Amino acid sequence: MSASPSPFRSAKQREADRQAKKQALLEAAVRMFNTRGYHATSLDDVAASLGVSKPTIYHYLGNKENVLSECLRIGLKQLLQAASDARATSGNAAQRLHRFLVGYAKVNLSEFGRCVIRTPDEALGAENLESLLTLKRRVHAAMCDFLKEGMSDGSIAPCDANLMAFTLAGALNWPARWYDPDAGHDPYKTVDAMVENLATGFLPR
Amino acid sequence: MSASPSPFRSAKQREADRQAKKQALLEAAVRMFNTRGYHATSLDDVAASLGVSKPTIYHYLGNKENVLSECLRIGLKQLLQAASDARATSGNAAQRLHRFLVGYAKVNLSEFGRCVIRTPDEALGAENLESLLTLKRRVHAAMCDFLKEGMSDGSIAPCDANLMAFTLAGALNWPARWYDPDAGHDPYKTVDAMVENLATGFLPR
Incomplete structure (x- = not known):
């Protein structure tokens, strides 16, 4: 019988998780830049499309120009x-x-x-x-x-x-x-x- | 001896004058759109580059999108x-x-x-x-x-x-x-x- 998995994620899991979130944010942002244009896109809308908050985007990617x-x-x-x-x-x-x-x-x-x-x-x-x-x-x-x-x-x-x-x-x-x-x-x-x-x-x- | 010219401009002169001003405004605007980008260009700057006021541009051409x-x-x-x-x-x-x-x-x-x-x-x-x-x-x-x-x-x-x-x-x-x-x-x-x-x-x- 195998040991039950640790409730604490490993550093590797945390990093994979971080990369997956970053990637999802970038994909949502790029779609919006392409359809609405960069100037008409707000990070609020990008965040909303993924059900997260704007500070989440700042945390992973920085400001709009950095995105x-x-x-x-x-x-x-x-x-x-x-x-x-x-x-x-x-x-x-x-x-x-x-x-x-x-x-x-x-x-x-x-x-x-x-x-x-x-x-x-x-x-x-x-x-x-x-x-x-x-x-x-x-x-x-x-x-x-x-x-x-x-x-x-x-x-x-x-x-x-x-x-x-x-x-x-x-x-x-x-x-x-x-x-x-x-x-x-x-x-x-x-x-x-x-x-x-x-x-x-x-x-x- | 010819009569001195009328101080009043003819309708034709006024129209030519109007077209020349409109053309000068469009040329100043298009240069600025091309170098700075549309979003970064303000009609104030276009007006200033010709030494006129923003209402002058509105008078001849309307708002920025119309320009x-x-x-x-x-x-x-x-x-x-x-x-x-x-x-x-x-x-x-x-x-x-x-x-x-x-x-x-x-x-x-x-x-x-x-x-x-x-x-x-x-x-x-x-x-x-x-x-x-x-x-x-x-x-x-x-x-x-x-x-x-x-x-x-x-x-x-x-x-x-x-x-x-x-x-x-x-x-x-x-x-x-x-x-x-x-x-x-x-x-x-x-x-x-x-x-x-x-x-x-x-x-x-």
Whole structure:
């Protein structure tokens, strides 16, 4: 017969509990930022949607700008993860870029990714902005690297990698502004077709 | 010897004067919306930048949302004008689309166009939003028409016109978020290279 469980939670359990609560708060906040806009969202409403009080949010995440900043950090890290995942696959650089772009676009259609796209830099104070811009530059650099590798192995047409990366990212960022997750379209089909458009261009081949 | 001019202005002069003042107010407002963000801009600051009072702005343009809405209307009409201009040119549909896209991107790098891109729909009340969405739909429809005509005359590769239009527009909207008019790049070269990227794709031909 096993001993009855201790009524006291272990440090590990407390930390897991803390992380789960933080995550639930961030998910509620990011949904509200995306649907109402950052300025029109109050932490009171976020708290109310989870049946907790505003001080609970302050306790776990700090003030509204910090909550936003944390949401953006999660989205940007997901974009960097999409780059690492694509980098680890086989094939030529154009194929790896293609996989990264599909992954990148899918993140942009998820809540944290949408928040990255929909939030203008002006919403953040200087300190949060600088650390987030560093992450954004890393995402841009990852895209440029795929393009340069493709120009080396001949799988990508000669181009200005910097400007091509902005062109690709812009096209795949924009769905965060128009895509309606409730409209019943398959986001994966949408994303695949957009990346295909960017790969082949609109002129006949 | 000619008669001395009347100290009373004619109705025509008064109307021209009124339009010039309205235009100056809109230009001051749109610059401030673009640099500070809509929410952080007050009509007091816009008024102060022109050495006039806030009631002067109310007199000519109404409240802050109406000022924004008027700026967006100007930008959207410039985009529609770019479509008409391209439509009136010669060549095949792909060439006309190419000219429209260059015109479209240039509007997006000008102050009123940047404001169209940078303003989230949530900033507007239902009435202003509906009339602006109607204009946005006309811009999108114009782009789809060029694509469909190109598929008919064989100058554009078969595609889902709707999704291709979103892809193209997204890529050319995004510079409104990252392009720095003070960084010394030639915006026309940037725009031409981006449209070329979209025309030919990143895969070698």
